[in-house]
Amino acid sequence: MTREPWPARHRFWIEDPLHVGAPLRLDALAHQLAVVLRLTPGAAIILINGDGNEYLATLSALSPRHAAGEILAARPGAADPHLHLTLFQCTLKQDKFDWVLQKGVELGVSRFVPVVSERSIVRPLAALAGKRARWSAILREATEQCGRTRPPELGAAIDLDAVTLPSGVHGFVAWEEAETAPALAAAVTHALHASGNHPPPLALLVGPEGGLAHNEVQTLMQRGWQAVTLGRRILRAETAALAGVTVIMACSGELGQTPA
8 A cells, every 4th residue: 555645855863752743842953954954834844763653743933943843643664674684794994884884774774783803903892882872873864864763773892702693593694705605695585485474583794894714604603603605706895794685685575576
């Protein structure tokens, strides 16, 4: 069934509870609404707060420092992923890691876990903890942009030695040296078919710029991860992450395709 379009295209994340008919104080958004977007009273916007719904609101008052409005309607979000995919991404240079977070949200990743591996750029876990606020902001902004209502979960950064595969989760580790391993698409299709009508949560682990060491992959496989290949070409780490996520989402029907 086609959803009727709402008369609004700007979406915003707020922390407050939202209810139809309730008045709104949006002072935190006032500068962006009035100065950046140049909206005026009477304009409609869409609000999300992570509860699974999107809310249509209209602005009743607006200035660079003050904004108020009212919620007119609510409906369930249509863009949140049905498949739960966790991306365990080994740390990359800042701009590349930020890019993986942003595009991963757009593609449908449900949870991100930063990982420090043997060949990661040296970034102690304590230093990575200081990046959490910026990473969380990237996830929220990407959620606004792509139409989702719930930002992905951001796990704490961990060492590769601490990476485990929860019960019931099928994990894939992309490895450029996995010459005899199945292609990711084939492995995902098999896992989904084996689960019947209830697709299992999936996880994808991607190495850093220098790739994963042989002993690291062997340890992961001993813990239940399945090594897979992304093809004959050597991909940069950030390309491998998003290519892998895209393959998984396409195989599961999350990109509008019928599952294989």
